[in-house]
Amino acid sequence: MTQPNNYGFGEEAALLKDSARKFFREHFPTDRLHALVAADPTPGRAPSCQWDEALWAQLVELGWTVLAVPEEAGGVGMPVAAVAGLVEEVGRAAFPCPLLGTLNATYVLVACGEAGAVGLADIAAGKAATLALTDRHGAWDPAATEVEYRDGGLYGTAWFVQDAGKCERLLVCASTGAGYGLFWVDAHAAGVTAEADGIVDLTRDQAHIVFDGASGIEVSGNALSALHQAMPAIWTLVAADMVGAGEWQLQTTVEYVSTRKQFDRPLGFFQAIKHPLVEVMVQIDEAKSLVYNAACACDSEPEKAAQYAHMAKASASDMAAYASSRSVQSHGGIGFTWECYVHLYFKRQKHSQMLWGDGVWHRARLADIVIGTAA
Template sequence: MSQPKDFGFGEDEKLLRDSARKFLSDTLPVDKLRKLVAGDHVEAYESAVQPLGYDENLWKQIVELGWTTLAIPEEAGGAGMKVVAVAAIAEEAGRAALPSPLIPTLIATAVLCEAKSAAASSALGRIAAGEAASIAITNAQGSWEPTDTDVVASQSGNETTLSGTASFVQDARKVSFFVVSAKNSSGIGLYVVDADAPGVTIRPDQIVDLTRDQARVEFKDVVIAADKVVATDGLEALRRATPSMLVIVAADLCGAAEWQLQTTAEYAKVRTQFDHPLGFFQAVKHPIVNAMIDIDRAKSLTYAAACEIDSEQATAEVAARMAKSAASDAAAFICSRSVQLHGGIGFTWECDVHIYFKRQKHNQMLYGDGIYQRSKLGEML
């Protein structure tokens, strides 16, 4: 399939993106976000269990707007849109630092779409009906390799049971089911497990990022019905879904980075020192410009990778790893500059930049930072 020169970003995608941007800027302006996630530092960081800090009503509206069903095929009840549309929505979620299970649900959708089984279709149907999901595929070490999982699926007769712990599960307390990877006799299987199934215990992590939750999910002899076995050999599905997972997080990184850039540039216009706005000084101006160049590179690579996935290019994984590398590094740089160039106020809880800083540092590492992506690329080039 040849690639469209415009990344496949046409009128429909633009309309979707513009309406998402408007919806989020209307319903979740940054002062509301701050009240939601960073109202009180003691509550945020010293509660026995961290507060969820998200607006369930807003989430219901997002589901009604259809953002979670974008990538679900029409036959499973979704909109069947392209990855480039999913990237556009993820970028807006990042721009708003949206606390919600949207990103994990989009990622779980990508994995389920690749599994191509009755159980996968049925799970996609649940997402299409409004449920949220998250993948649980990471071990205690935090390995991003799909072969590494601490969960084991054992078979006795017709019955499959899961035991072990999945770590670093994103937004675990906001979703109704998990797509779990587990070692079985034929390799790595994929299983749908309801969050409230007997034997499942969610142990929330105490995390830095205020805009999401994360947990270890323990499975103790959790019985898996036959219609919840997404794949007995799920490694290929995980590998094929990897480019989409990376693009979704890269797009979130780009959107949030743009907010950090504009906020920092704005501060450099209004804050005056030594009789000049900060932006007058090239030691301030040039790093902000460098951040812009980095962000533009990351955004271009992200949409290019989305387009490669949509047009089924063999090089889609290369493109996606380049995008995630560029987006992770761009985010790391604007994180650093956004705090530094805000000066003393940037070091405080009352300044909004820390909310984005924390989300970005989390996203930077998620599914592998720049160094990790480039080490994978080294095996491919």
């Protein structure tokens, strides 16, 4: 299969992206974000989950959580490229919400085939979900899961579960004795205890979830195969989020260095500031182009999807690190303070950088595909 030249990013996708940008600009400017999530600067603050549930409800009402759900399962069935456009705007707004987790669960459920329908029905009904498959060491390989399924119940702990406090459903990867299974679990069921993590990123919440005999619906008896099929879309979407956030960091920093004067000139006059910001732009554009290429591959060239998604996430991870570093540094003293908004994105990007594999990890996987496994 080959890709359409325009990434399959058609008129509907453009309208969606545009309306998402306007929605967040109108309803969720950065000062709202800061007021919402940054009330307590104390480093030892208790874990919390700060988000605008009413605004999220509007977003669900607009149908944005069911874009990736196939039409026959009650969704819109939009291509990954279109969904990436929306996620880019969510990243630009750094909007705290369970959209990414819900989309991730959607792609995995779709990969489960018929058995996944029960989960997709919940998502189509507006329920938010997230993946629970990471071990205590933060392994990026789902086979490392510490959760077991035995005697009709789930046991063990899933770590680093994203936006767990905002979700009603969990998609859990557990070892079954016969391999690995995926289980669709009510986040508030008996035998499920979410222990919120105290995290750096203020725009998300995270938890480790203890399962003690919780019941769940088995949606796949071959979890690794379903995850293998869905991961390229998951890597691509987190990269899309980072591209949007990176663009916010770039524009905000450009604005600052254009107004702040030292030595009688705006900071942006000096090449020590100008050239690194150009480099940030170059890296954002690389990551963005690779994101849409990977998204399009998920839609129309699945045999290349993993290869291109590794490229997109590796590129976005490195970009996010650099854009974050330059955004704080170029803001100077003010950039080092809690009152300046750049730290919100700095922290979101550092979090995203590690999520589902950092640059080094993705390049190593890419090398295995392109060069072959090392002797």
